[in-house]
Amino acid sequence: MAIKIVERDLHEEFQAKIREAAAKAEALKIVGGGSKAFYGNATEGEALEVSGHSGVIDYDPAELVITLRAGCKLKDVKALLAEHGQMFGFEPPGFSDEATIGGVIACGLSGPRRAFSGAVRDFILGVKILDGRGDVLNFGGRVIKNVAGFDLSRLMVGAMGTLGVLLEVSLRVIPEFETETTLGFVHESAEEHIQWINELGGRPLPLSASMWYKGQSLIRLSGSERGVNSAVAKLGGEPGENVWDQLKEQSHAFFSDISSKNNGHLMRIALPPTTHFQLNQDQLIEWGGAQRWLHGDSELEVLRGRASHFHGNLCVFRGSSESKPTFQLPSDAVLTLHRSLKSKFDPARIFNRGRLYPGL
Amino acid sequence: MADNKREKLSGMFREFLDQESVVDQPTSLAAYECDGLSAYRQLPLLVVLPETIKQVQQVVTLCHEHSIPIVSRGAGTSLSGGALPHQDGIVLSLAKMNRILNIDQLSRTAVVEPGVRNLAVSEAVQHLGLYYAPDPSSQIACSIGGNVAENAGGVHCLKYGLTVHNILGVKLILPNGELVILDQQSLQSQGYDLLALIIGSEGMLGVVVEVTLKLLPIPECARVVMGIFDDVEKAGNSVADIIAKGIIPAGIELMDNPAIRAAEDFVKAGYPTEAEAILICELDGTEEEVEAQITRVEAVMKAAGADETRLARDEAERLLFWSGRKAAFPAVGRISPDYYCIDGTIPRKTLGVVLNEIRRLSEEYKLPVANVFHAGDGNLHPLILYDANNEGELEKTEELGSKILQLCIAQGGTITGEHGVGVEKIGEMCVQFSELERNQFHAIRDSFDSNGIMNPGKGIPTLARCAEFNSMHVHHGELPFPELERF
Numbered sequence: 001m002a003i004k005i006v007e008r009d010l011h012e013e014f015q016a017k018i019r020e021a022a023a024k025a026e027a028l029k030i031v032g033g034g035s036k037a038f039y040g041n042a043t044e045g046e047a048l049e050v051s052g053h054s055g056v057i058d059y060d061p062a063e064l065v066i067t068l069r070a071g072c073k074l075k076d077v078k079a080l081l082a083e084h085g086q087m088f089g090f091e092p093p094g095f096s097d098e099a100t101i102g103g104v105i106a107c108g109l110s111g112p113r114r115a116f117s118g119a120v121r122d123f124i125l126g127v128k129i130l131d132g133r134g135d136v137l138n139f140g141g142r143v144i145k146n147v148a149g150f151d152l153s154r155l156m157v158g159a160m161g162t163l164g165v166l167l168e169v170s171l172r173v174i175p176e177f178e179t180e181t182t183l184g185f186v187h188e189s190a191e192e193h194i195q196w197i198n199e200l201g202g203r204p205l206p207l208s209a210s211m212w213y214k215g216q217s218l219i220r221l222s223g224s225e226r227g228v229n230s231a232v233a234k235l236g237g238e239p240g241e242n243v244w245d246q247l248k249e250q251s252h253a254f255f256s257d258i259s260s261k262n263n264g265h266l267m268r269i270a271l272p273p274t275t276h277f278q279l280n281q282d283q284l285i286e287w288g289g290a291q292r293w294l295h296g297d298s299e300l301e302v303l304r305g306r307a308s309h310f311h312g313n314l315c316v317f318r319g320s321s322e323s324k325p326t327f328q329l330p331s332d333a334v335l336t337l338h339r340s341l342k343s344k345f346d347p348a349r350i351f352n353r354g355r356l357y358p359g360l
Numbered sequence: 361m362a363d364n365k366r367e368k369l370s371g372m373f374r375e376f377l378d379q380e381s382v383v384d385q386p387t388s389l390a391a392y393e394c395d396g397l398s399a400y401r402q403l404p405l406l407v408v409l410p411e412t413i414k415q416v417q418q419v420v421t422l423c424h425e426h427s428i429p430i431v432s433r434g435a436g437t438s439l440s441g442g443a444l445p446h447q448d449g450i451v452l453s454l455a456k457m458n459r460i461l462n463i464d465q466l467s468r469t470a471v472v473e474p475g476v477r478n479l480a481v482s483e484a485v486q487h488l489g490l491y492y493a494p495d496p497s498s499q500i501a502c503s504i505g506g507n508v509a510e511n512a513g514g515v516h517c518l519k520y521g522l523t524v525h526n527i528l529g530v531k532l533i534l535p536n537g538e539l540v541i542l543d544q545q546s547l548q549s550q551g552y553d554l555l556a557l558i559i560g561s562e563g564m565l566g567v568v569v570e571v572t573l574k575l576l577p578i579p580e581c582a583r584v585v586m587g588i589f590d591d592v593e594k595a596g597n598s599v600a601d602i603i604a605k606g607i608i609p610a611g612i613e614l615m616d617n618p619a620i621r622a623a624e625d626f627v628k629a630g631y632p633t634e635a636e637a638i639l640i641c642e643l644d645g646t647e648e649e650v651e652a653q654i655t656r657v658e659a660v661m662k663a664a665g666a667d668e669t670r671l672a673r674d675e676a677e678r679l680l681f682w683s684g685r686k687a688a689f690p691a692v693g694r695i696s697p698d699y700y701c702i703d704g705t706i707p708r709k710t711l712g713v714v715l716n717e718i719r720r721l722s723e724e725y726k727l728p729v730a731n732v733f734h735a736g737d738g739n740l741h742p743l744i745l746y747d748a749n750n751e752g753e754l755e756k757t758e759e760l761g762s763k764i765l766q767l768c769i770a771q772g773g774t775i776t777g778e779h780g781v782g783v784e785k786i787g788e789m790c791v792q793f794s795e796l797e798r799n800q801f802h803a804i805r806d807s808f809d810s811n812g813i814m815n816p817g818k819g820i821p822t823l824a825r826c827a828e829f830n831s832m833h834v835h836h837g838e839l840p841f842p843e844l845e846r847f
Contacts, residue, residue, distance in 0.1 A: 060707075060709060061604055062600035062601070062603050062604045062708065062709065063600075063707055063708055063709060063738075064603060065707075085606055110548075114547055114548075115547060118521070118525060119547065119548070121553055121556060122521065122524075122525050131800070135796050136796075137794075137796060137797050137800055138793075138794075138797060139797065139800075141705075141772075141773070141774050142707065142772055143705040143706065143707060143737070143738050143772070143773050143774055143777070144517070144518065144705075144737040144738060145513055145517060145522065145705045145734070145737045145738065145739045145774075145777035145778055146705055146774040146776070146777060147510065147511045147522075147560045147774075147776050147777065147778060147779075147780055147781075148774050148775050148776050148781055148785070148789065148792055148793075149781070149789065149792075149793060149797070149801055149819075149820070150557060150560075150561055150565075150801055150804050150805075151511075151524070151556050151557055151559065151560055151561075152557075152800070152804070154524075154553045154556035154557070155552050155553055155556065155557055157553055158549070158550065158551065158552070158553060159551075159552055163552075174608070175603075175605075175606030175607070175608065176606065178606070195466070198466045198467060198468075199466065201468060201577070202465065202466070202468055202488070202489060202490065202577050203489070203577055204489075204577045204578065204579050204580045204645070204646060205577075205646075206645070206646070206649070223645070223646075223649055224645075224648070224649045224652050224653065225652075226648035226649060226651070226652050227645060227646045227648050227649030227652070229648070230646055230647070230648045231646065268548070270546035270547060270548040270549070270550075271546050272467060272469075272545035272546055273467055273545075273547070274464070274466050274467040287547055290545075290546055290547040290548070291547065291548060311529070311541070311543045311545055311546065312545075312546040313546060313548075313549070313550050315548075315550065327550045327551065328550065330550070330551055331540065331541075333534065333538050333539075333540045334540055334542075334551070334554065337540075337552075337554060337807060337808070338551055338552055340806075340807035341552060341804065341807050344800065344803040344804060344806070344807055345800075356551060357551070
């Protein structure tokens with residue numbers, strides 16, 4: 001059945017609201033599908049509902065590019081791409097059927113394929129935004145190679161809506177793989193897993209995901225039938241459970257345990273993959289060691305200190321509060337640049353106050 | 361006047377740099393007066409060649425305090441005049457910072473200084489079965505620092521990405537002399553993506569003094585098939601067909617007849633000189649994968665109307681097929697006293713329209729054009745053949761180049777896919793971006809460089825520059841190509 005995506009252009013309505021808010025320096029809280037409302041610090045202000053701004057602006061599968069209004073639902077867009085044998089290479093989590101493309105960009109979260117195919121920021125080609133003055137600005141474009149002007153499209157990824165309202169985004173897409181398979185291996189410790197998966201990463205294998213939990217490593221191979229079969233023959237291992245959607249959507253047993261045991265607290269430590277980072281509690285490891293999930297929120301400051309020592313960061317992914325903010329603060333010089341950039345996009349500081357960093 | 365200033369400045373720099381690290385003699389300065397775009401030349405006041413991060417910081421701090429323009433320079437291979445000196449400024453050459461600092465096999469990363477040559481990285485890690493993917497055609501000479509500044513591409517971008525996809529971190533000296541580390545080795549950075557903002561910023565936001573590169577495993581196998589066509593559009597369509605089949609080639613290059621003939625005369629790559637177009641398509645991966653895909657690619661090319669497909673029999677022939685493409689620019693240089701390389705990108709489906717229009721413009725301007733095309737990602741390199749010794753011909757060439765770039769914009773593309781704006785395409789920036797957008801670029805720049813000392817006059821046009829450009833190029837208020845739909 002052909003997918004229908006509603007066509008509706010609400011940018012003038014948004015523009016009016018933004019101009020009104022800017023004139024009074026009143027805060028606006030940008031709300032998409034609400035699927036990732038838990039992510040980021042609390043913010044204030046009147047809700048600016050953007051999920052109604054929907055529609056496919058341009059999609060020609062042979063160009064490997066899709067241009068969408070940001071309110072399009074991720075679920076619908078994935079279905080549309082699948083009709084043409086294509087998909088998003090960064091495997092974005094939705095966390096609910098209501099998730100929008102704008103939310104995917106603003107939160108900048110990528111799925112299991114991240115370590116092998118790239119992140120949201122690697123696939124964005126262009127944006128149309130409304131800035132804090134209500135002006136429509138276009139950056140980047142609809143072609144894969146484009147170096148004209150500063151790269152302000154990627155700046156929107158992970159900005160948590162603090163720089164503007166996303167109206168349209170152009171994303172690069174990739175063909176679906178002919179086949180995928182999961183293999184399981186036993187590795188007692190996290191260190192063993194990390195050593196092993198990174199050694200595999202240095203070999204020309206069609207790896208597309210990895211995870212370790214409770215002494216078991218799982219890897220996914222994606223590619224042509226013959227390519228994957230030959231990799232399976234080289235690697236051995238046992239057929240493994242296809243856990244990748246559960247991991248992406250956090251419905252895997254590791255995550256579903258959280259709310260009962262830990263008041264809903266979940267921490268994500270991002271580290272250069274091969275970092276030795278001793279932890280005395282249960283952890284689930286993805287992305288070859290770059291993404292490590294922990295329950296609870298104990299020793300937050302200690303862990304944050306250790307993470308930043310290794311050029312990583314710790315995010316209170318679920319359950320953040322004023323005393324335990326979602327994101328770790330960057331260095332003073334980098335924070336100064338953030339403030340200055342924010343003021344250039346949103347001089348009256350109306351969008352998503354504090355959602356990324358306090359005071360921003 | 362300039363001499364006094366020069367003398368005074370070199371004294372200041374010599375307080376912390378060696379005698380030979382400050383170049384102030386006009387004869388020696390001449391080596392820096394242009395980059396790969398030699399039509400533009402300018403002597404700088406001075407050239408400084410620091411060797412350490414600390415020295416770069418001292419140079420930048422001093423320039424910040426005295427509002428002295430800085431033009432950073434790597435190997436000087438820019439094709440857009442990105443490293444063209446400023447008459448009242450210094451050239452900051454990173455050439456002496458050319459060490460590979462660390463190679464980590466397990467995490468597949470290399471930490472390098474900015475002056476390291478692109479190809480030197482792959483050479484240094486080859487024994488580990490790894491390589492650095494971005495491969496601009498100048499890779500023998502061009503530096504990693506320059507690659508970061510321009511977000512350099514190459515023939516393997518479609519599958520392996522541009523520089524921005526292959527850099528995991530930089531150490532950056534801000535225009536006020538402060539050092540910041542922008543690091544994404546953790547794969548999930550937080551906050552604004554300043555690393556992406558720096559990559560491709562053409563030396564306007566700071567000086568990159570250290571780069572962490574992502575290394576990839578060398579594919580087990582790579583094979584090349586050449587498709588021969590009697591029509592350029594058929595060749596273009598077959599690229600779309602290959603991609604629609606779910607195949608992402610490692611590289612897919614299109615050359616038109618003038619480019620084929622020039623290359624064949626030069627390197628004898630075995631190209632059919634009577635063909636209207638050839639497609640060189642490389643597939644890589646495991647033996648099994650490549651074998652499966654190559655059969656499909658050949659079938660798609662034939663179905664799209666290829667007269668013939670030729671599979672390189674062995675590694676030697678694979679390299680031979682590539683040699684013609686890689687030598688296309690110098691090959692054109694042999695048949696014409698000068699050539700001018702254009703760098704527009706278009707949605708691939710508009711290739712037919714764009715090539716026809718380029719042909720028409722070529723006839724109108726009476727300047728031959730040879731086309732090479734990174735067909736997978738829509739990056740077109742028309743090479744305009746001209747003779748700078750003929751009075752007015754360079755100007756005519758530039759006008760034709762500008763028309764081609766504006767055609768790319770009208771077709772939903774961009775004025776530069778991989779060479780950067782520099783000084784060369786600054787006028788066309790006025791067409792691609794609105795005044796509000798250009799103002800935003802200036803504002804971003806102010807966030808980093810309130811004095812405007814970093815590579816001034818490049819990348820983003822001023823209002824006055826655009827007024828001048830428009831008065832030259834817009835006649836009676838009409839944009840070029842009014843008959844074409846705008847995207």
